[in-house]
Amino acid sequence: MLGVLLLLLLLMPLPATATAQLCGSGGSYVANGTYESNLAALASTLPANASSSPQLFAAATAGQSPDAVHALALCRGDFANDTACRDCVAASFQHAQRTCPSDKAATVYYEYDNDQRPGCVLGFSGDDGFLNPAANLTGNGTLFQAWNTGNISGVASVIAAGVHELLTATSEDAAANVTRRYATVVMDSAPTLYSLAQCTPDLSAGDCQACLQRLIGMVNATTSVRLGGRIFVLRCNVRFETFMFFDHPMRRISPSSNAPAPPTGKSTLWFLSPSIRRCTNTIERLQIHLLVVVPILI
Template sequence: MKFPDLNLALLSALLLIFLGSPAADAADVLYQICGTTGNYTANSTYDLNLQTLLTNLTTSATNSSSNFGFAKSTVGSVPNQIFGLVLCRGDVNSSNCSSCLSQATQDIQNLCPYYKEATIYYDFCLLRFSNQNFLSSTDNTNQVYMWNTQNVTGSKTLYSNYVRYLMNTTADYAAFNRSKKFATGQLNLSQAFPETYGLVQCTPDMSTSDCASCLNSLIDEMLKRFSGRQGARILGVRCNIRYEIYSFYSSVSLLSLTPPVENAPAPAPAMTPPVMNPGPQGMERTIYFTCASITS
């Protein structure tokens, strides 16, 4: 489900808090979505199951050695069965992850009181629960769009091409090379444009192909909506992406990239000794490689 453009316009008014200022508090709620699948009452079976679920999710996510920062769980039986998922951003430490999830379990019940379904987003984590089994699907539900209202100076088309290269390369690295399905990238541009930083993440239980498809869909959508912007992000339960003209994540970029060379001259033909009876002329293929340095 995507928000209507009216809600997106309201989100853009919060630009200076969420995108324009690197100093935004990571504990601030970015957005919450209260569901439409019904309500429960205090101290009911559903309420008790929800408290158990939230505790289980936080404990599992912060104590897991294989999938640290991620957990999904189911508690109870129909009609009081409840499904939940939490995900911390891939570069946050144990303390920040635990703190964010603890805050989320409190805020989501205050902001969406007695809703059987709710989603909440922060810079460092997200939490979703529902009485519908969304865990069986990789559909990237409850997407939120946020962007910087300022454009870069220069060609919007050229800069958007650079952003696409950054995000596509970072997305491929996350989907195909990282068990956490998380990656960051830095694109070192010329003086015409500022250095640009990107972050992508999927839930680690997604397959390589599902993660790549989810991220590529968001990249296409982001560049269609926010071409030439100084920053933008799309939040989703299953995958999310973001780019900015400043570093907004906690660690050194996993990828350090330079733009692909455009309009490069063809290489000089190789010198070969003459032959008396040349054979049929063959096809010549030139392959260009763009190298990226990877920081472990």
């Protein structure tokens, strides 16, 4: 029965997506063993639990140590209905099973080709501390970055300061949102800038803010003038674009004349390179072609 369930998960058709997955380093599980059975149990229950939650979030454990599996799922805060959230989490489990086969741990950042359609985050692991809200806030084990290779036209220092100000305002709003730890902000600049920030809602306001500020600190003077970019870790994520990629803005702001300058240190840029496929730090665009994220220090 277990094998049939996992086979059905693998055979379900995937919509065209842009997905990043990071296969964990926690070892592999034995086929048809207890760990696989516990993972299958979570794959069958967590999508519905997340979609039925007012926070669009769920965390659960299946089984007992040493075969316990811990998982969490978070849908983006602007999902319009429960079905879409459930389907996204279910597809993320399917994607993890297909691209990280037999891995005890995996993280999936699932996004759709249509930027107006929200995505979701899924992570699972056999680590007993995996679901601790304060754990893994400073590590880079689930870090993923993607940047548009084009630059915004204009004075670089002004654009960079505006992007940094926008992301800071968005992170503050997300941390203050006690329901979903989610926020969207639009900056009336030239061009208009759009941003989103989100944390898992089990984080405190302080931990959410700290998680987001760490990611914003990775947006340096070079990456902040890109036409768009996103940074994910399991517990929080930020994104900015020059087009509206969410349902509606929760706040509008104007750039200030004394916006803080972004950091000037080195950062890792993730460019999309065709033809190579890996299970770690990859983007896959189905129905188009396979891409890999290649780190380049600048």
